[in-house]
Amino acid sequence: MKTKIAFLLLVATFILISCSPSVPKVIEEAFLRRFVGAKDIMWQRNSEQKWIAIFYSKKFDYMTAYYSKEGKLEALETEIYEEEIPDDLVDNVYLKYPNSLVFSVFRRNTKVNTDYIFEIVNNGQLFGLYYSGNGTTNIIPADNIRFTSRIIIEND
Structure with missing residues (x-):
């Protein structure tokens, strides 16, 4: 059973990585400057063509950052x-x-x-x-x- 779950996780990770959109360099650099040490970063682009980074931060657990296509942080979302x-x-x-x-x-x-x-x-x-x-x-x-x-x- 554990092998089956591990295999499914591996396949899901591969699919997510292979289907992930290519994040513009200006946005990725702005994110990495602001959130040093961020882990488990997953990028998405929404219908408004804004970039969304979902990531783990030791202090706040998982967070979501919303960026304009120019690389400007527009919003930061944390669970409360x-x-x-x-x-x-x-x-x-x-x-x-x-x-x-x-x-x-x-x-x-x-x-x-x-x-x-x-x-x-x-x-x-x-x-x-x-x-x-x-x-x-x-x-x-x-x-x-x-x-x-x-x-x-x-x-x-």
């Missing part, structure tokens, strides 16, 4: 926990979705706003709620790159 989550947002989520299970909350800092993203399962449906610092709320559908880029391996 109970005491860091604004109570009014938690209340809002459970008011709108009383049967939901919140399994992750992220804070996204930009130069202008601090936004929050709740990853939720409600009545068997996975989606996200994006609370912008300017007061707007948007639903992030399950087919968003945020969810589709993850690989889940389960035991048989």
